[in-house]
Amino acid sequence: MMIRAIVTDIEGTTGAISFVHRVLFPYARAYLSDFLRRHQDEPEVAAQIHATRELAGEPDADLEHVTTLLEGWIDADRKATPLKALQGMVWEQGFKDGEFTGHVYPDAAEEMQRWHEAGIALYVYSSGSVQAQKLLFGYSDFGDLTPLFSGFFDTTTGGKREVESYRRIVEAIAVPAGEVLFLSDVVAELDAAAAAGLQTVQLVREEGMETGDHPMAASFTAVRFDD
Numbered sequence: 696m697m698i699r700a701i702v703t704d705i706e707g708t709t710g711a712i713s714f715v716h717r718v719l720f721p722y723a724r725a726y727l728s729d730f731l732r733r734h735q736d737e738p739e740v741a742a743q744i745h746a747t748r749e750l751a752g753e754p755d756a757d758l759e760h761v762t763t764l765l766e767g768w769i770d771a772d773r774k775a776t777p778l779k780a781l782q783g784m785v786w787e788q789g790f791k792d793g794e795f796t797g798h799v800y801p802d803a804a805e806e807m808q809r810w811h812e813a814g815i816a817l818y819v820y821s822s823g824s825v826q827a828q829k830l831l832f833g834y835s836d837f838g839d840l841t842p843l844f845s846g847f848f849d850t851t852t853g854g855k856r857e858v859e860s861y862r863r864i865v866e867a868i869a870v871p872a873g874e875v876l877f878l879s880d881v882v883a884e885l886d887a888a889a890a891a892g893l894q895t896v897q898l899v900r901e902e903g904m905e906t907g908d909h910p911m912a913a914s915f916t917a918v919r920f921d922d
């Protein structure tokens with residue numbers, strides 16, 4: 696089957712899990728409280744504070760309690776949409792100040808460039824917000840990689856383990872599901888994508904990872920498909 700579009704996960708796929716957990720999450724945890732205090736009245740921040748209260752079922756929570764909830768969600772690596780939106784806003788300063796650059800595996804940067812040049816449309820689908828995705832690839836170890844991508848999807852499209860999310864993505868990019876390849880390190884995400892008719896490859900970059908019934912590759916260089 697010919698592949699016309701590739702949708703890729705970020706954490707564990709284009710970049711290291713350790714970068715997210717040892718650099719990005721601690722930065723968000725360190726600056727979230729101050730960020731919320733300073734920006735709570737700005738509409739996009741207020742909307743995410745409201746969404747946090749709704750998701751937690753605590754409509755009357757004050758800002759201090761909302762902050763505590765969000766910090767707990769960071770510690771638990773909860774992929775909650777309002778947390779992810781706020782993390783992206785906090786990370787903006789870190790990326791722009793040069794505190795860190797977005798980790799991208801060299802093989803991922805190289806192959807994505809090659810696929811892009813071959814006319815394959817590239818998309819991102821990550822639990823990280825679209826803003827965070829654009830920052831990570833915009834301020835990446837390899838410079839600005841955002842021109843490689845035709846679009847970005849986050850959990851506002853739906854959860855990554857839900858079949859319907861992949862149906863929505865396929866509809867949005869207007870490529871038949873069977874001609875779309877989804878790359879991820881997480882079997883449950885790949886199962887959902889396959890159930891929606893997408894082709895799948897699991898990136899197995901570390902030892903001891905859970906594997907399933909999907910074709911596997913240790914790097915983007917080893918990903919095989921017809922183009």
Ligand SMILES: CSCCC(=O)C(=O)COP(=O)(O)O
Nearest residue numbers: 705706821822823827828831
């Ligand atoms: C710039 S995305 C930051 C990573 C992140 O917050 C995350 O939750 C990654 O999840 P993924 O779906 O890419 O595994």
Ligand SMILES: [Mg+2]
Nearest residue numbers: 704706707880
């Ligand atoms: Mg992942």
